[in-house]
Amino acid sequence: MLLSANQLLDDAEEKQLASSNVREWLFELKDTIYEAEDVLDEINYRALRYEQKRSKPSSKRFQFFLNCFSTFDEATERKIVNILDRLKFIIEQKDVLGLKQRGTSRFSQRLLAPLADESCVYGRNDDKEKVIELLVSDSGSSSNKIFVISITGMGGIGKTTFAQLVYEESIVKSQFLIRSWVIVSNGYTFSITAKRIMDEVISHECKIEDPNQLQHALKEALSDRRFLLVLDDAWDESYAHLEPLMSCFQSGACGSMIIVTTSSDTIAEKMGTVPTHYLQTVSDDACLMIFENLVFKDAKSETNQELHAIGRDIVRKCKGVPLAVKSLADLLRSVPDLEEWKRH
Template sequence: MGGIGKTTLAQLIFNDNRVKEYFELKAWVMVSHEFDTFKTMKTIYESVASQKCDIEDPYKLQFKLKEALEGKRFLFILDDIWNESYDSWNVLKSSFNFGANGSKIIVTTRSRTVALKMGNFPIHDLHVITDEDSWQLFAKHAFNGVDSDAYPDLQKIGREIVTKCKGLPLAIKSLAGLLRSVFDLEEWRKILKSDIWELHLQENGSSEILPVLWLSYHYLPSQLKRCFAYCSIFPKGYNYEKRRLILLWMAEGLLQSKAGRPMEDVAEEYIRALISRSLIQRSSSNESTLVMHDLVHDLATFVSGEFCLKLDENSLYNLTSKTRHLASVGGFELMKHADLSKAEFLRTFLLLQSLALQGIFLPSNHLVVDELLARTGRCLKALSLPLSFITELPTSIGNLKYLRKRRWFQH
């Protein structure tokens, strides 16, 4: 089940001091929906070799990885695997054969089929937590170090709220963050009696939005709602730089200015508020990057509606005049086939690499860029085309009079 704590448990293992002492090499790979063996090998190699990998030949990379692992005891965690292909797993596993005895690989997945195909140890099924553990988790986050026994009325209502979370840690932490340091009895009653508990919302007609996550969103201040919805522009499992996100929020005017406070400080406050409600998380691999849980991403996509769009092969024809924020995860080739003129009021365009291509330079076509800017550029406030071979700037670049945030091209 999503949100039950698979990644959290893996993080506890990964960061345990005894584990650090026992294993010579460690690597964490967030796989999510794209299980690309080459990308996974590259991520592992960069972690264990502590250097950037520019190898593009899979066989050369496999050889280099074997060299790096030879005779060493390693721990690899492959987080959130969906791909059920045994052949893909076999190709990846062959690179690990030169590690020392005692090496371990931990896989987290929602699919029992994946677990059975990849594992040669018994599967460890995580179950929902008990009522008492649920309450302890909730109290720890909601009361912020204050003894909950000092508030018996809140404790009674809080236990009823926790029961509605059905032992799901993500849901419990999310609601606890919403009520953190709030000691108003009526506010707690409002959450308990909310009609939202009965809602059954569907994202894209498939993923069900958990009512408890919807509650956390519903009670956000309006400025935080906008910033949260904006994050849906990134793909599931995508680790985005905190600094970059702050600049995008600033460019789009999503931050509410406060007298005498730099906008960067306001953005940091927003991020802390979203983290406390478990609506975004710090990446386990890098403290300076952020990521959304898949279930939370479904919620962000649901609330952003047509305003935010990730342009991929499945959404090629979904551009509308309502689209304001667009991220292309398919490179310039995909943009050739999209009817960009539909997004005439576009304010954000980000060229993102797929999870399988991060760190690789993308071939580009300046004519495609020219078309993008000519058809959608008159309202653009944020433009990012990194890691792309662009040899000349189109003349339409001069028409971007509203542009506030830009990330220029590398070639």
């Protein structure tokens, strides 16, 4: 479904300037993609938890965990069906909007530009101040032309969301001529990642296929320009496709910054030029605010008042992991049943 939408992107991005309906279409598509990414994050988190529990089987706890999975599976299936229905509806609007397929093979990285809602993030103010201070001052060793800040922590701790908040800060935006956000997960090659960065830098699709020419073009595009680049979700500890990228970045102006988000201490140490920033778990109070913000719409409801006390106990079990809190909140917000809540 996303590939079908991809065929319409180039035309939509051009026509949105003249058509508010097309702008709304792009907004709906972005919103749906963000929901899809949230679902994938939840699945990844559950998979990690499953592996941890399976490696340390305690019969009663493990069975309880598997029972939770069945509830999670049902909720996730409903979300996926809803996302697919929305995508189908969005794509069907192409004729009404006069959008044409152009046969492009890219998926616009601009469509996936980060969009974090600071009002839904709690317990990260100190972390944010420290990283922003690094970004707006030329911190680090004087021998480094380009500074690399590694942000690491366990899965589900909120590394990407945190990086998004920093990336969108107005004081950060004002410091850099170029800003770009790319995902560099396993399976990504140098060419894929370099072309995504080029799309951002030159503001249109990069059609260069040869890796050597692409490396030269990226060096030229960044030459003497101060940039902020986020390499999100780095997993490949061999550093294979990131090393040639890093050589391209050296052409940028002094004070250019790179943020790397990763769960790997090895990658964080390899890439960082300043001390690694470790994201820790957040407090129970912060977790409770995340939970209540997602679950409770009517704080004065009598039922909600009873659920609040149970919610506090549920949140403690999440051990300060924001994604665990969000996953449970998604499960429970549509089930205002005391007995169901007590089972969690």
